[in-house]
Each structure stands twice: as C-alpha cells, then as structure tokens.
Amino acid sequence: MLRLRDSPFGCAPRSSYCGGTPAARSSYWGAASEGDSVRGSPCGEPARLAPASLCPPFFLRRGYPGSAKLVLGRPPPAAAPPDPPVAWAFRAVFPIRYRIHIGAHLVIGGIAPTCPKCGAVNRPGADVCYLCGDPLGAGPGASAFVGDASPPAKGRPPLRPIPMLLFTEAARHNVRMSVLLFVLLFAVFFLLGTAIGGAYGDPGTGLGLSFVLYSILGATAYFSGTSIVLSIHGAREAGGEEHRQLRNVVEEMAIAAGVPPPKVYVIPGAGMNAFAAGRRPEEACVAVTTGLIDRLNREELQGVIAHELAHIKSRDTLYNVCAAVLVGAVALLSDMFLRGAFWGRRGRTGGGRGGGRGNAAFFVLALLLAVLAPLAAKILQMSISRQREYHADAAAAGFTRNPLGLASALAKITSGGPEVPGENRGTQHLFIVNPLRVFGPDASALMSTHPSTEARIQRLRAMGGVSAGG
C-alpha cells in the first residue's frame, strides 16, 4: 500500500516552518474521525491539502471532473498517468468513501477559502493566505444551520469540503453495504454452528441446530410489541389542536414516502429526539419529544419525520431485531460451547464420527470462533446499524428533496441535547441521534449505533450541494 512519503511524485506536502512531513493519520487523509487534531507535521503546523493530482494513494488521484484544476496554488501537471485497474475496482466497491476522500481537494462550499489577492486556495480554517500573507477576512458563511450565516463555533474542527453526492446513489450504496454486512453476520453465525458441530463430530447437525436455534429466538423477538417501547419513554398520543402541525407534517411525509401514515406520539421532555417503531408500515408509530417540536422549524421537522418514515419504510426495526437476535444467538452458542469444552467431557468420543484428526481441527476452529465470534457479531451489528442510519438519511433527502433541512435539524439536535426521559441502552438505537452519548473524539466509532453526527451532516450537505457562502 503506497504511503504518503512513497509517492512517485514526491508529493508529501512539507511544512513551511520545519520542513517535516505530516504524520500518516493527520486529517489530510480525510478518513480520520472528526476529533483528530489537524496537527500535521512534527512542528505542529497543520497539514496542507495536497494537489489532487499528486495525492497518494495514487489510485485515488483522479476521477472527479475538473479536480485537476482545483489545486493549492500549484498548476496541475501536464499529463497524468492513466489509472490502473485496481483504481476502478476500488471506486466501484467504495464509491462513497472514495468521493468523500477526494472531496478533501475540492473547493465546494467555499470552505477552503480563496485568497482575494493572489487567488491561492488555502486550507480550511486559515485566516492568513499562505502564499501572499494577506489576511483572509471573515470565514465563509457556510454553516450547518439552514438560513444561518454564522461560521462554526471556535474550537470546533473546520468542516471539510465535500463533493456532490446524489441521494439515490447514497441510498443504493447503503443498501448494498447493509446487505453485505447482514450476509457476513449470517455467515459468522452459521460458521460457528458448523464448527461446533464439527468439533462434536457432525457439522451438518451443527448447521441444522443453529438454524433451529435462530428460528426460535427470532420468533420470540418478532412478536414483542411496540407498546413497551412507547411506555418506557412516556409517550402519549398526539391529539388535539396543539399538535396539528406535527400531524400534518407526518401525513405529508407519509404521502411522499408512499407508506400509510403512522400513529403519532409525543414525549414530554426538553431534550430533542425522535424515534420510529413497528414491524410493518401498517402498524408503525412515530414519537417526537416536545422539545423538538418547539425548537425546529417546519422544514427541519419535515426532515426528521422523513428520516423516521424512511426507517419504517425500509423495515429497519425488523432488520435491527434480526441482527440483535443473531448476535444473541452467536453469544449463546459460543457460551454453550465454551462451557462444554472447559468443564470437560472426556467421554465425548461417543459422538465422534469424523475421526480423531478431523475432530481436533474442528475443535480448534470452534474454540477460536467461539472466542472471536461474539465480538465480530457485535461489530457487524453496529456497522449494520450505522449503514441503516446513513440510508435513512439518504431516503429522507429523497422524500423531502431538501437534505439541508435534515442537516440543520441534526445540527440543532446535537447542540440542543438529545436526551430523552427513560433513555437506556435497550432502545438507544431507535432514536435519530443516540440519546446516551454525545459523539466526542473519544467515542469508539466501531461500537456506536449511529455514525457521528458531523459525518451525517457532511453527507447531507454533499447531497444538497451547499454552494459557496451557505
């Protein structure tokens, strides 16, 4: 894998202060989490954005029309070498990742300020032009709030520039990723079952029994109702004149989504959050806190309700239940196996049909899987949950045709506080923003049910194609 310093073009942008090269995980790479410092070179100077044509890894270099023009003060090279086939494969498999990565080099959003005197494109958050030293003036007005021109608050990392992203493409990509992850989860489960069966001599029975176990657990989970969730959080029916606007908004979005309008509930509370529950669209319900209703304007409320309806329409509640059941079953299987193995059953050769050697290999495999599988399953489940959140965002943009409304609502929710009465770990994944954790730089990205709100806002703004000046 080509690293920053190994590029054939010698591209590593060097600090003008100390001449050092940036660390590999500086924000230059674009894929690091929001909390990463922008500290680049060893002397602490922030990493600069390299010209698009010289960016390693070399196969992410091109692909966006006009990207060669938008370079930091350097003209593009005359002729660029052609892309190797691995580039095409990478772009095909990870289209969203690829675009958000190379988006670091684009000037969309006016976030990478252009110097009015010399025309050089500076890094985001710069207040002095690096070429001519001219002060750059007030930061660009692009902010997350719709209709609000104030830049991000001091101390927050500057928002990265973003490329255009079609919400239809985003939705399809997320569906592909969640299907892939689901298949992996099933594979982990059945592999574990087969390995355990093989350890006891009969892989086929292992597979069959794991299937039966899954069916039993699945059936039990499927029939648990939504009324429990509603009563945990103290939701009441939204009736009467005071919630007329909320009911209208829900009906509008139900028309746009093409689902029967769900029942509307209200959670009395100052925090801002919303959730959707229900197995099928016909028996679904949506609950919103009063804090949310009071503080969001109509188009932001439309965005939030559209997000919830997108969850209902794509049956995410059902899929989350399936995933949770799988994870529980994996944990159960591995637990049973480990107990059986360690408490010792010396006389287990009675069931051994595959011969001593096959048994041992399976046994080792089963042991390994039994230790790793629960963790892997949990990670997969969280990945599925995050993909479904991105998908719901994209689908909400499709229903409202206004992704900036939802982006602005998410920004308001994080700044206003997403706490809900009765919040607990059992229902945290149902909400639009996780009520239990505010995603700071130390939040573990692998084990979180929701993607970081900054990333979600960034993708939504990419769909909205935020133009310079906000």
Added chain:
Amino acid sequence: MAYIPLILVVLLVAWFVAAYNKLVRFRNQIQNAWHQIDVQLKRRYDLIPNLVEVVKDYMAYEQETLTKVIEARGAALSAKGPAAQAKAEGILTETLKSLFAVVEKYPELKANQNVASLQEELTGTENKISFARQFYNDSVMTYNNAIQSIPTNFVASLFHFVQEAYFETEPESRAVPKANLR
C-alpha cells in the same frame, strides 16, 4: 444430477412470474398515486370556502381578491380533462398565494386563531399536493426503470407494458409568482 435442468427451469419460471408481478405492482402504484393527487386537490377545494368565510368579515376592502379566489376554485372544479384541470389548478394556486399575501397585511387577522389554523391547514394541503405529485413522479421513474432494465424488459415487451409520462407543469407556472400586494 438429472434434476439440474429441472431446477433451472423452475427457477426461470419463478423469476419470470416475479418480474411480471413486479411490473404489475408498479403500474398499479402509478394509478394509485395519480388518484391520490385528486384526493388532495379535492381537500383543497373543500377548505377554501371556510377560509374565505373567516377572512371575509375582516377584509372589507379586499373583495376583489376574495372573488378571484372563489372564481378560480369554481373554474378548477368544473374543468374537464387533465390539461384544462392542470391549468385551472395552477390559477387557483396563484390566487391562494395572493390571498395569503393580503392576509399578512391585516394584523388582527393574523392574530385570529381560526385564521392561523386554517392557514396551517392550507399550507399542509399545498404541501400534500406537491408531495403527492412527487410520489407520482417517483412511481413513474421506478416503473420506467423496471421496464427498461435488462432482464425485466423482456417481460415488459412481451406483455406490452409501456412507458408512462411524468407529471408536467404548465410553462407559465415555472415563472416566479408575484404576490399581488396592493
């Protein structure tokens, strides 16, 4: 081993049936979506007399606007044929917009609870109409995609599924409407 061709044939037939059913479902959804637009339009027709009744007492000097609204509603109700209907609907939307602009001028009217709730209802109805049209267009797009994509287009041409048309707007209504503030 001898069962493999049989299984393949069964799978092929199953795919064929599934593709045909999918096209039928999409086509019916288009019909449904089109009629849902009519449902929302009718709701707007029913709301307008209430609004005019409430504002009439306050707006003694705005009789012209009110009359225009009522006439436009009558014309839209009696229009025949989709083209004439669409045109009349556009005119009605314009008159409603000018009515809202006029209501802004009267502070006691704005403070009136009935007027506020009726305005919210009308806003909601306008939104529902546009979302219904949007859903119709989305359904048409899904159907056209299915008809033109490679495996399903064989089934489509076999059973004469034709491409559907999108909801068109009148060229005049693409211009930015002017609020008639007098």
